[in-house]
Amino acid sequence: MGETSTGVKGHVARPALTFLGGAGTVTGSKFLIETHETRVLLECGLFQGGRELRRRNWEPFPLPASAIDAVVLTHAHLDHCGYLPALARQGFAGPVFATGYTAELAEIVLRDSARLLAEEAEHANSYGWSKHHPALPLYTEADVDRAVRLITPVDPGQAAIIAPHITLTLHHAGHILGSAWARLEFTGGRRSSTLACSGDLGRAAHRLLRPPDTFSGADVLLVESTYGNREHADEQARQAFADTITRTLGRGGSVIIPSFAVDRTEVILRTLRELRQADQIPQSPVLIDSPMALAALSVYQKAIAARSGELRPEIIADGTEALDPGGLQELRTPAESMTANRPVRPSVIVSASGMATGGRVLHHLRHLLPDSRNTVLIVGFAAEGTRARDLSEGARTIKIHGEYVPVRAEIIQADAFSAHADADDILCWLTGAPEPAATYVVHGEPSAAAALRDRLDHELGWTAAVPALGERVTIRARKLRHCSSRSTVTEHNEEPKVGSARTPRATARRCSTCSKCVMARPGSAPMMGNLA
Numbered sequence: 001m002g003e004t005s006t007g008v009k010g011h012v013a014r015p016a017l018t019f020l021g022g023a024g025t026v027t028g029s030k031f032l033i034e035t036h037e038t039r040v041l042l043e044c045g046l047f048q049g050g051r052e053l054r055r056r057n058w059e060p061f062p063l064p065a066s067a068i069d070a071v072v073l074t075h076a077h078l079d080h081c082g083y084l085p086a087l088a089r090q091g092f093a094g095p096v097f098a099t100g101y102t103a104e105l106a107e108i109v110l111r112d113s114a115r116l117l118a119e120e121a122e123h124a125n126s127y128g129w130s131k132h133h134p135a136l137p138l139y140t141e142a143d144v145d146r147a148v149r150l151i152t153p154v155d156p157g158q159a160a161i162i163a164p165h166i167t168l169t170l171h172h173a174g175h176i177l178g179s180a181w182a183r184l185e186f187t188g189g190r191r192s193s194t195l196a197c198s199g200d201l202g203r204a205a206h207r208l209l210r211p212p213d214t215f216s217g218a219d220v221l222l223v224e225s226t227y228g229n230r231e232h233a234d235e236q237a238r239q240a241f242a243d244t245i246t247r248t249l250g251r252g253g254s255v256i257i258p259s260f261a262v263d264r265t266e267v268i269l270r271t272l273r274e275l276r277q278a279d280q281i282p283q284s285p286v287l288i289d290s291p292m293a294l295a296a297l298s299v300y301q302k303a304i305a306a307r308s309g310e311l312r313p314e315i316i317a318d319g320t321e322a323l324d325p326g327g328l329q330e331l332r333t334p335a336e337s338m339t340a341n342r343p344v345r346p347s348v349i350v351s352a353s354g355m356a357t358g359g360r361v362l363h364h365l366r367h368l369l370p371d372s373r374n375t376v377l378i379v380g381f382a383a384e385g386t387r388a389r390d391l392s393e394g395a396r397t398i399k400i401h402g403e404y405v406p407v408r409a410e411i412i413q414a415d416a417f418s419a420h421a422d423a424d425d426i427l428c429w430l431t432g433a434p435e436p437a438a439t440y441v442v443h444g445e446p447s448a449a450a451a452l453r454d455r456l457d458h459e460l461g462w463t464a465a466v467p468a469l470g471e472r473v474t475i476r477a478r479k480l481r482h483c484s485s486r487s488t489v490t491e492h493n494e495e496p497k498v499g500s501a502r503t504p505r506a507t508a509r510r511c512s513t514c515s516k517c518v519m520a521r522p523g524s525a526p527m528m529g530n531l532a
């Protein structure tokens with residue numbers, strides 16, 4: 001404290017922002033914000049995916065964990081909260097600010113993560129593939145205990161002072177239950193400034209959650225770009241989902257849906273209910289086979305019972321039935337799980353993990369893939385190198401638990417349930433807000449991030465950049481100047497909408513906070529350099 005990593009002791013400099021993760025990749029979101037008196041870590045995500053990415057979780061944290069004063073989490077997915085127990089293990093003991101539902105779901109997700117890390121270490125020790133002897137997990141259940149004790153719920157929409165001269169407001173993001181986009185205000189310097197982070201942005205088409213709260217503007221914006229180069233085709237995918245279930249049950253087979261435990265399972269249940277009510281699919285048992293999914297389901301049920309404002313009105317109106325498709329069976333114990341390997345009746349089986357990289361779904365695939373009556377229905381993004389991706393690309397055999405299993409079942413990919421905004425959704429969310437001084441495109445593969453950056457530039461005329469891992473920039477307020485002639489003002493809302501040809505860059509536009517000013521287009525002043 002008192003000295004920033006710029007090395008200027010006591011000088012009231014602008015806050016600085018360093019991209020410690022979620023830059024150049026989807027996972028590992030960690031954004032370090034430093035003022036002259038405080039350090040706040042916005043997001044504390046785990047790197048996930050290939051070995052190269054996961055290795056980054058083991059790199060030394062670039063500053064002592066105890067030097068961080070507070071953490072802010074946007075939501076409970078591992079790529080946003082999964083490093084928290086590692087940070088606590090290294091000595092971080094400050095408050096962790098998140099919504100109440102994020103606090104509940106993060107505990108479920110982090111305990112499952114600790115269990116998986118322990119299994120991975122055990123496997124490495126049994127087969128000798130780790131360089132470390134013995135291999136240790138990144139963190140343990142005890143570290144999770146330490147981390148969850150630090151979580152301090154804050155109410156969405158309510159400003160909370162989280163550190164000296166730093167105020168946080170969390171706004172509904174509509175991605176999963178509890179998810180938020182965050183707005184931080186820094187008041188310590190000569191001029192106050194603001195930073196907003198989209199977290200993972202939900203979609204107007206989410207079947208359970210209300211669309212995200214409108215983006216109200218900020219001096220600096222971090223925006224996700226998971227689907228920065230894609231558009232969802234919901235209706236076709238939903239039809240393919242319904243047709244696949246009808247066809248498979250009709251020939252006496254079962255449908256296996258590898259699914260993420262949090263939110264995806266709930267959205268599948270809701271969709272099954274709607275399709276059954278509309279008589280678009282036949283009745284059958286629906287087996288939910290994942291202890292984590294069942295724990296998350298009870299948090300969603302609780303939110304429905306509490307009539308949470310995050311939920312769509314039709315979900316609240318449906319009450320506790322909202323997620324019940326009929327014929328629901330909850331498989332909790334390993335013995336119950338084994339019944340799904342050979343279902344007595346043709347069934348819909350929803351089981352983790354979502355990309356079939358591990359978990360109970362592997363047992364079901366081993367038993368059900370060799371039978372051509374069955375179908376594997378892949379309903380979400382399947383990363384390269386995962387079994388779900390191999391299946392969707394037509395693999396004839398799949399290796400499970402050391403054995404090759406023939407793929408005779410039908411394989412269908414119907415990306416009907418993405419909880420991420422696509423490029424159009426993001427542009428729509430931003431349209432109407434005043435231009436930030438700088439917009440950083442994060443949480444995306446390089447091609448997706450670059451595509452979104454180009455659209456922000458061409459369609460909104462915004463200064464947008466894709467930051468590099470470790471890059472450091474300053475947070476500065478937008479320049480304001482008084483308007484001499486209102487006729488010169490370019491009103492943002494009058495610009496051509498998404499999908500139009502390149503828009504001429506606006507040189508000035510009306511200020512959102514005061515109707516008498518226009519904002520000049522600011523120059524960006526990135527401060528390059530690695531924090532290592």
Ligand SMILES: [Zn+2]
Nearest residue numbers: 075077175200
């Ligand atoms: Zn997420």
Ligand SMILES: [Zn+2]
Nearest residue numbers: 077079080200
């Ligand atoms: Zn994410």
